[in-house]
Amino acid sequence: MNGIDKLKNYPHKHLLGIEGLLPNSLNFLLDLSQKYVKFLEKNSKKLDYLKNKTCINLFFENSTRTRTSFELAGKKLGADMLNISVGTSSIKKGETLIDTAMTLNAMQPDLIVVRHNDAGAVKLLSEKVNCGVINAGDGPHEHPTQALLDALTILSRKKTIAGLKVAICGDIMHSRVARSNIHLLNTLGAEVRVIGPATLIPKEIDSLGVKVFYNMKDGLKDIDIIIMLRLQLERMSGSFVPSIREYFRFYGLDREKLNYAKPDALILHPGPMNRGVEIDTELADDLDRSAIFDQVRMGVAVRMACLKALVKK
């Protein structure tokens, strides 16, 4: 399978991760997303593909971009969107994940979008409900819609993914964005490198088919796309970097380090950004070099495509 044959449908019930998806499935979702990018550029009106359908956003972890863009995407398609946040639900009262899943299932939603702080929790929940489930990030494991929106952003600027050299930089160890991106970019034929301090690069990374670099100068040579990651302090137990100042000096992206990459290299960051920690603040706002706000725009289109593909007619 090489992705040239077009699929008419996304062939899976859930979207739990990028790992294991074939090029055809990825291209199907990306093609549909591109249609929605065009739609959103021209229209402020809503579609009615998901009229009378109910989608639940179930977020056990904080989120700004992901939760809002799923909500907006569902509304653009005419769905009823319900937000359940942990602070106000019975989860705070000690209800288990399985009980929560069974309760929501009894309300017969058409799709559930879940973010959870444990790797594997979203898959577990998907096994207990009748409808499709989208993983909006499970611990350090996967964040498939982020990888799709990153791919869509790259496609919009570079027209292709195959053959590009992409560097993912920073806290690889704790990043679900890194994992999903590595799977997607490898599947669609890019060359993927990871760059970071040894303490933030997991030992088993070689098995994912990436080249590992411990300094930005060597790692960014000839690079087309730079994906910067946040230091995920909430997932760290103990100290992984000597100090924020040291970290920025060696791994923070500034003009000097950007010059190691190709002259037209594009910068991505999934947000939320820590300005002055992983990226220089002036560079983050340079719209010629940084596609960070494009990513947010692409996020709505990608989530529209995923909702449309997974909600049953």
Ligand code: NCD
């Ligand atoms: C990412 C996440 O939650 O994994 N953010 C996002 O979805 N926009 C990355 C991060 O939190 O650093």
